[in-house]
Amino acid sequence: MSIMDDARDKWTGTINELTIGATRADGGTRTSVVTIGGAAALPFMNFEGPTPRAPVVAMEIWDREPDDWAQPLVDVFGAVLKSPADWAKKCVEEFGADMLCLRLAGTHPDFGDASPTQAAEVVKSVLKAVGVPLIIWGSDHDEKDNEVLPRCSQAAAGERCLIGAVKEDNYKTLVASCLADGHTIIGLSPIDINIAKQINILVSEMGLPLNRIVMYPTTGALGYGLEYSQSIQERGRLAALGGDKIMSLPIICMVGQEAWRTKEARASLQEAPAWGDEATRGIYWEVATASSLLQAGSDILVMRHPAAVAAVKKTINELMVK
Amino acid sequence: MFVIGERINGMFTAIGDAILAKDPLPVRAMAEQQIACGANALDVNVGTRVPKAERPAVMKWLVETTREVTDMCLAIDTPSLEIMRVGLDAACRKGTGMINSTTGHAEKLAAFMNLAKEFNASIIGLAIDENGVASTADAKVEIGMRVLAAAMEVGIATDSVYLDPITLPLNCAQDAPGIMLESIRQFKLLSDPAPHVVIGLSNLSQGATERGLINRAFLVMAVQAGLDASIHDPLDEELMNAMITAEVVLNKMIYSDSYLKAYRQR
Numbered sequence: 246m247s248i249m250d251d252a253r254d255k256w257t258g259t260i261n262e263l264t265i266g267a268t269r270a271d272g273g274t275r276t277s278v279v280t281i282g283g284a285a286a287l288p289f290m291n292f293e294g295p296t297p298r299a300p301v302v303a304m305e306i307w308d309r310e311p312d313d314w315a316q317p318l319v320d321v322f323g324a325v326l327k328s329p330a331d332w333a334k335k336c337v338e339e340f341g342a343d344m345l346c347l348r349l350a351g352t353h354p355d356f357g358d359a360s361p362t363q364a365a366e367v368v369k370s371v372l373k374a375v376g377v378p379l380i381i382w383g384s385d386h387d388e389k390d391n392e393v394l395p396r397c398s399q400a401a402a403g404e405r406c407l408i409g410a411v412k413e414d415n416y417k418t419l420v421a422s423c424l425a426d427g428h429t430i431i432g433l434s435p436i437d438i439n440i441a442k443q444i445n446i447l448v449s450e451m452g453l454p455l456n457r458i459v460m461y462p463t464t465g466a467l468g469y470g471l472e473y474s475q476s477i478q479e480r481g482r483l484a485a486l487g488g489d490k491i492m493s494l495p496i497i498c499m500v501g502q503e504a505w506r507t508k509e510a511r512a513s514l515q516e517a518p519a520w521g522d523e524a525t526r527g528i529y530w531e532v533a534t535a536s537s538l539l540q541a542g543s544d545i546l547v548m549r550h551p552a553a554v555a556a557v558k559k560t561i562n563e564l565m566v567k
Numbered sequence: 568m569f570v571i572g573e574r575i576n577g578m579f580t581a582i583g584d585a586i587l588a589k590d591p592l593p594v595r596a597m598a599e600q601q602i603a604c605g606a607n608a609l610d611v612n613v614g615t616r617v618p619k620a621e622r623p624a625v626m627k628w629l630v631e632t633t634r635e636v637t638d639m640c641l642a643i644d645t646p647s648l649e650i651m652r653v654g655l656d657a658a659c660r661k662g663t664g665m666i667n668s669t670t671g672h673a674e675k676l677a678a679f680m681n682l683a684k685e686f687n688a689s690i691i692g693l694a695i696d697e698n699g700v701a702s703t704a705d706a707k708v709e710i711g712m713r714v715l716a717a718a719m720e721v722g723i724a725t726d727s728v729y730l731d732p733i734t735l736p737l738n739c740a741q742d743a744p745g746i747m748l749e750s751i752r753q754f755k756l757l758s759d760p761a762p763h764v765v766i767g768l769s770n771l772s773q774g775a776t777e778r779g780l781i782n783r784a785f786l787v788m789a790v791q792a793g794l795d796a797s798i799h800d801p802l803d804e805e806l807m808n809a810m811i812t813a814e815v816v817l818n819k820m821i822y823s824d825s826y827l828k829a830y831r832q833r
Contacts, residue, residue, distance in 0.1 A: 255726065442823035446832070484821050491829045492821060 253293050256486040260284045260493050260544075261456040262298065263429060265344065266378025267405035272427070275404060276376030279344050281459075281544040282495045286486065288542050289564045294486075299565045300539055302554050303344040303380055303547045304336040305501050308359065308367045309351030315511045317524050318549055329367050330374035337375045340551040341558075346380040347371055352393045353384035361393045365400035372401060380407040380497075380547070382431075391418040398422035407431060407497075407545075410461050411448065413440050420451045429457040431497060436463050436473050438481055445491050459545065460494045466503035467534045474498070478541035498538045501549030504531035528553045536560055568810055569608065569796035571642050571665075572601035573769060575633060577614015577625075586617060586625055591632040598633045604801040605811075605831050609633060610667060611654065612644035623653045630657035638662035640689070642798070646670075648678055655686040664688040667798070668731060671696035671710035676717045683718075689727040690718070691765055694750065700733050704749040707732045711754050715762055729763040729796055730754045734770040737781060744771065744785055751792040765796035783809040790814060 262282040267273025279301050286294025310326045311318075325331040329347065336342040349364050351357035359367075368381060381397050383390035395418060398408055402425075409431025411419050416432075423430045432448055434441035441462050449455050462481065465474040478496055485493040504510055510527030512520065520526060531553035535546050539561065548554050574597050577583045585593040598609055611633055613625045622645075630641060634657065642665040643654030651666060658664035668691035669679035676692070683690040692714030694700065694707035701707040711730040718728045732750035735743040747766070755761040771785050772778035783806050786797060790813040801807055811830045814820045823829055 439822045439824075442821050442829065443825060446823060446825045446829050449832075481821070489821060491823070491832060 254286070256286055256294055257488040258285075258486045258490070258493050260482075260485060260495060260542075263456055263459065263495055265380070265405060265407045265429060267403060267427070271405070272403040273405055274372065274376075275378050277343070277378070278405075279378050284482075284486075284542065287482065288540055291567055296565070298544075299561050300543055301343055301545050302535075302558055302561075303346040303545055304340065304342040304551075304554060305346045305348060305547050305549050306332045306336060306371070307348045307350050308364060309357050311350070314549075315505050315527050316513075317527050318505065320524075321551055330370040333371045333375045336551075337377055340554060342377060342554070344378050344380065344545070345371065345375065346382060346547045348382045349384055349393060349397070351384075352389055353386050354389055356384070358389075361396035364393045365396040368397045368400045372404060378406070379404065380409070380431075380545075382409050385410075387412070387415045391415070394419050395422040398426045398428055401428070402426035405429065407459060409433065409459075409497075411444065413444050413447065416444065416447055417451065420448050420453050423457070424451070424453050429459065431459050431461045433461045433463065436465070436470070436477055438462070438477050441477075441481060442491055445494060449491075455490065455494060458494050459497050461497045461499070464498040464500060464503045464534075464538070466500075466507050467530055467537065468509065469503065469507055471534060471537055475537060475541045478538070478543065482542040495544035496542060497545040497547065498535075498543045500535045500538065500546045501531060501553075502547070504534045504553075505549055525552075528556075532556045532560075539564065568790065568794075568814060569763070569765075570606050570801050570807075570810075571608045571610050571667075571765070571796065571798040572604075572606035572801045573610050573767075573798050574601055574800060574802065575609055575629065576612040576644070577616055577629075578612070579614075583614050583616045586613065586629065589628065591635070594629060594632045595636045598636050601801045602637060602639065603831075604804070605807055606639070606801040608640035608642055608665060609637070610642040610644045610798055611658075613650075622647070623650050626650050626654045627657050630654050634658065634661055640665055642667040642691070644668075648675075648682070651679070651682060655682065655688055659686045659688065665729075666690040668693050669714070671713050673697075673713075676714065680717045680721045680723060683723055683727070684721045689729060690723065691729040691731050692718075693731045694733045700735070702746070704746050704753060707746070707750040708753045708757070711750075711762070712757055715757055725758050725760055725762050729765040730757075731765050731767065734766050734768065736773040736775065737771055738773075738775045744788075748788060748792045751789060751794050755793040761793075763796050764794050765798065766794060768797050768799040779803060779805060782806055786810050787813040791817060 260282040264280045266275040266278035283297040325335045351359045407429045410433035432444035465471045510530045535557045640663045641658040644667045655664045694710045732747045754764045772781040
């Protein structure tokens with residue numbers, strides 16, 4: 246008998262499963278829900294352990310018309326950019342979105358300063374317009390988010406939304422809301438695995454269990470820190486599979502936001518004639534970023550362009566074939 | 568680290584009294600306390616206060632009583648093959664078992680390995696053989712190799728084997744800890760994947776003053792050398808904190824400001 250054992254890695258940990266969205270039977274009004282997590286091995290390595298739940302793509306919509314989005318995005322969505330509910334409908338009905346991520350960008354004091362009541366109305370209108378589960382994301386302005394997100398949480402009570410994002414120094418208000426209204430939460434850490442772990446501890450200490458938290462270790466696009474995102478996610482996932490329960494949480498990535506802010510995605514053909522057609526360049530950038538992050542164990546990819554979404558969903562389906 | 572809690576042992580007064588009185592409460596409470604403090608497995612030892620003839624029955628009772636509160640791996644602590652079988656039989660009906668322990672004596676090794684195979688249990692192999700306790704690193708490693716080979720012969724995965732270099736009291740063999748550290752390093756090179764290495768930590772400070780400090784200092788050094796399991800008292804908070812910190816410092820665990828709490832939440 247050989248002294249070498251089977252070289253396949255054996256894992257002791259499993260990523261927590263988490264469901265976003267509640268149907269009528271569970272006290273909500275969603276017509277579909279999304280369950281992520283459950284992985285007991287590195288992504289898609291079925292010979293070492295199962296990846297039972299496919300990663301999910303959520304399409305990003307805003308509460309106000311974005312004024313700095315690249316032309317291919319403006320072209321593909323057109324007039325619906327002015328109405329969050331219509332935008333949501335288009336994503337679901339025309340582009341087959343399984344989940345939406347509503348960014349409350351217009352509540353930021355410098356970009357519209359919409360009130361908590363206005364934001365809550367937008368949330369309600371989107372929930373009414375579509376039946377898919379919803380991610381609700383603030384404006385990344387701590388003080389304003391602490392006013393806006395609790396109202397939105399209340400407006401969506403029972404819908405089991407995924408709401409974010411809390412940080413190490415700003416989490417108590419939103420955790421309390423999510424607990425009260427039956428939601429799940431996103432913990433943001435700035436490419437820092439130690440802070441990611443700390444947030445999980447802090448949130449769970451307030452009574453929101455680890456199986457209701459999704460980690461957002463922040464995302465870098467291709468050419469803009471993708472390797473950091475990849476290695477941080479991978480390190481966290483290896484620890485989780487090795488038995489670190491505090492790190493055994495699903496991960497969300499803001500792919501569209503990061504890919505579409507790169508100059509490669511945005512530059513016009515006149516500005517960069519050697520880079521090829523601007524109508525497809527950004528899409529490729531978004532697809533390349535998303536596909537790489539899938540390999541690091543991302544569970545939710547928030548994306549923007551429908552063509553990129555379709556391509557990544559196809560990739561996921563192919564990777565999930567046993 | 569795989570911490571095997573040592574406190575369900577008839578040599579401790581409270582458990583010894585509970586055994587004699589057949590009182591399950593102190594046993595259950597001790598199991599629960601050790602788990603809450605971070606134990607990954609519980610050692611079960613009937614001690615010496617009951618007559619030899621009664622020990623198999625007492626082991627059965629002690630294991631079943633512990634099993635009432637946990638599915639956790641139970642390490643059956645006895646040199647007797649007969650008592651080991653009784654203990655494993657009770658432990659493995661609900662959860663997993665561990666043999667604590669076999670020596671490297673050829674006959675004993677074969678018998679205990681077969682038992683481990685039968686119950687799908689993990690097994691601790693001590694660096695003791697026909698010549699007594701191995702006193703040099705080379706001799707300890709040679710016995711370790713024999714233990715591994717015996718495990719492979721019956722088809723037990725390396726992952727289920729724990730090699731123990733044997734801890735001697737510091738106050739009577741001051742060169743022993745250094746030899747142990749060297750043995751731990753060499754055990755880890757015996758196979759790929761490496762076998763686990765375990766120590767019975769408390770022996771080190773037997774009869775010494777500053778027992779807690781000696782245990783803490785050595786455990787930290789042993790973790791650095793590659794130790795990945797230890798039989799000790801998980802209720803000793805400072806010892807556990809030192810061990811957890813050693814693992815964090817060695818990057819075996821992801822740091823967070825609340826890392827001590829995080830470890831115990833596992």
